[in-house]
Amino acid sequence: MNIGVCGAGTIASWISDILEQLNDEKIVKYGVASAFPEQCPPFAEKYGWKKVYQTYEEMMSDEAIDVIYIAVPNHLHMEVCMQALEHGKNVVVEKPFAVNYTQAKAMIDKAKEKNLFISEALWPSFLPSRKIIDQAIADGKIGDVTGARIISKGNVMFLERVKKLETGGGSLLDMGPYVLGRMTNHFGTDYEKVEGTFEMLDTGVDAKDFYTITYPDGKKIECVSTINTPDDEREEYCEILGTKGCIFMNVVSNPDVIEIRDNAGNVVEKPEMPKLIQNSEIPFVKGYEHEWIAFEKAIREGKKQTDEAPWEQTLTISKIMTELRAQAGIVFPFE
Numbered sequence: 001m002n003i004g005v006c007g008a009g010t011i012a013s014w015i016s017d018i019l020e021q022l023n024d025e026k027i028v029k030y031g032v033a034s035a036f037p038e039q040c041p042p043f044a045e046k047y048g049w050k051k052v053y054q055t056y057e058e059m060m061s062d063e064a065i066d067v068i069y070i071a072v073p074n075h076l077h078m079e080v081c082m083q084a085l086e087h088g089k090n091v092v093v094e095k096p097f098a099v100n101y102t103q104a105k106a107m108i109d110k111a112k113e114k115n116l117f118i119s120e121a122l123w124p125s126f127l128p129s130r131k132i133i134d135q136a137i138a139d140g141k142i143g144d145v146t147g148a149r150i151i152s153k154g155n156v157m158f159l160e161r162v163k164k165l166e167t168g169g170g171s172l173l174d175m176g177p178y179v180l181g182r183m184t185n186h187f188g189t190d191y192e193k194v195e196g197t198f199e200m201l202d203t204g205v206d207a208k209d210f211y212t213i214t215y216p217d218g219k220k221i222e223c224v225s226t227i228n229t230p231d232d233e234r235e236e237y238c239e240i241l242g243t244k245g246c247i248f249m250n251v252v253s254n255p256d257v258i259e260i261r262d263n264a265g266n267v268v269e270k271p272e273m274p275k276l277i278q279n280s281e282i283p284f285v286k287g288y289e290h291e292w293i294a295f296e297k298a299i300r301e302g303k304k305q306t307d308e309a310p311w312e313q314t315l316t317i318s319k320i321m322t323e324l325r326a327q328a329g330i331v332f333p334f335e
Contacts, residue, residue, distance in 0.1 A: 001296045002030035004059045004089075006080050007071035008043040011094055015071070016047035018277045018288040027296050033059040035072070056080060060087035067092060067117070067299060073161050074168030075334055078103040081118075085110045090117035090299055095177035096321065097122075097314050099168040099332060104318035108311050117304050118311075119295060122181045124253045125309040126291040128274040130185055132258060133240070133247055137186065141260050141269065142242030147220045148187070149239045150179045152252045153229040162227050163203050165332050170205035172321045172330075175225035178253040180317040181309075182238055183213065183221050189316035192216045198328040201228070206328050213320065254287055 005012050012032075019029055031051035032040050040052040053059035060068060060083060068084040070077055070093045078098055084091050091111065097120040098104040111118035124130065137145060152175050161167040162174050196211030208226040215221075238249040245262040249255035254276075260269040279285035291308075298306045305311050325331075 001026060001299055002028045002064050002066045003069055004031045004033070004053075004062070004065040004067070005029075005049070005069045005071055006033055006056050006059070006084075008032055008034040008036070008039040009071065012069075012071040013043070013047065014279050014282070014285050015069070015288050015292075016043075016049070017279050017281070018286070019292060020048050021277050021280070022289045022292070024289075024293070024296075026300075027292050030065060031059050031062065056083060060084055060089055065089060067295065069121075070094060074099055074173055075166065075332065078107055081107050082110060085114050085116055085118070088114065088116065092119050092121050092295055094121050095123075095181075096120075096168075096173045096318070097177075098318055099173065100325075100335060101315065101319045101322040104315055108315065111304065115304070117295075117299050119298075119306050120177075120309055120314045121291055122177060122309045122314070122317075123288055123291050124178060124181050125185055125313070126294050126306075127254060127276075127287050128290070129249075129255050129258060130308075132271050132273075133186060133249070136247055136258075136260055136269075136271070137240065137242075141244075142240065142246055143244030145187075145219065145240060145242050147241050148183065148222070149237075149241070150182055150221060150223045150252055151238070152179055152225045152236050153234050154226060154236065155229050155231065155234060156227050163201060163205060165204045165330075166334070168332055169203070170207075170325075170330060171209050171225050171227045172206055172324055172328075174227055176209070176321050176324075177317055179223050179225050180320055181313070182252050183223070184313045184316055186240060187215060187219060187221060189312050190216065191316070191320070194320050194323050196324045196327050198324075200328070204330065206325075206330060209324065209328075211324055254284075 033053040067090040162169040199208035213221040240247040248259040250257040276287035
């Protein structure tokens with residue numbers, strides 16, 4: 001599978017580094033294009049991409065490319081995705097898949113029309129830790145599941161794009177896919193209602209989000225996500241709550257500690273965590289190989305979506321984020 005990547009920024013570099021270490025002959029880092037073409041030659045040389053293109057159009061017209069990986073700013077996801085689909089290319093889109101539900105549905109509908117593969121690169125959905133958690137739930141380790149707390153208080157204010165309405169910024173679109181991905185992975189997509197409160201930046205984007213999602217059977221998922229929490233107040237964890245205890249994860253997106261606890265808070269089981277490939281420069285970035293192994297397998301088998309991150313999950317996450325932005329009164333200028 002020959003990959004063409006649109007964008008030569010941070011996330012593209014993280015993926016490239018891990019794929020270089022994976023060194024799977026079935027997953028080929030073939031070509032790179034960027035809105036800033038001068039970035040491509042050093043990017044390709046550093047991370048082992050075979051070919052450099054001057055434009056997205058040039059890359060998408062190359063018959064050697066099997067899948068286009070879209071790693072551009074949020075507000076450009078739909079535009080570049082539609083361009084790739086029109087060129088008959090399978091597509092992988094970085095999170096957030098789109099800036100709103102209407103865009104997400106249009107992108108998936110276009111892929112269906114063209115009979116092409118499309119998936120969100122929702123990395124946590126593909127990790128081995130997800131199966132460990134699902135198995136613990138299925139085995140009744142915490143009894144009947146009653147709800148969850150998913151807390152992601154971080155600070156990414158060094159990223160200019162997250163501060164701006166014009167680039168689809170804000171906490172919901174930056175942190176929301178991780179929080180909501182974790183929720184839909186273990187609770188499904190059939191939610192009943194969502195209610196939130198928000199703290200805003202002067203630029204008009206949300207900086208702190210506090211929301212509760214209720215399922216038809218009464219389960220409540222309490223969520224917090226932030227992009228501007230001071231370092232000494234940062235915390236991240238997920239607890240899936242049950243009648244006999246809880247499953248604790250020390251990181252929402254990619255836990256390296258999972259504990260099964262009883263109602264008194266005692267750790268009764270601590271599963272061994274599989275080894276993941278770590279980014280060479282940022283060790284906490286790890287495990288991206290699993291999503292790309294799944295993408296390659298699905299495309300090779302002629303599937304149009306993955307089992308791990310199906311379209312229904314992508315659409316549900318986008319729908320919830322769109323509902324919450326409406327509650328917060330956030331409107332992007334390009335919508």
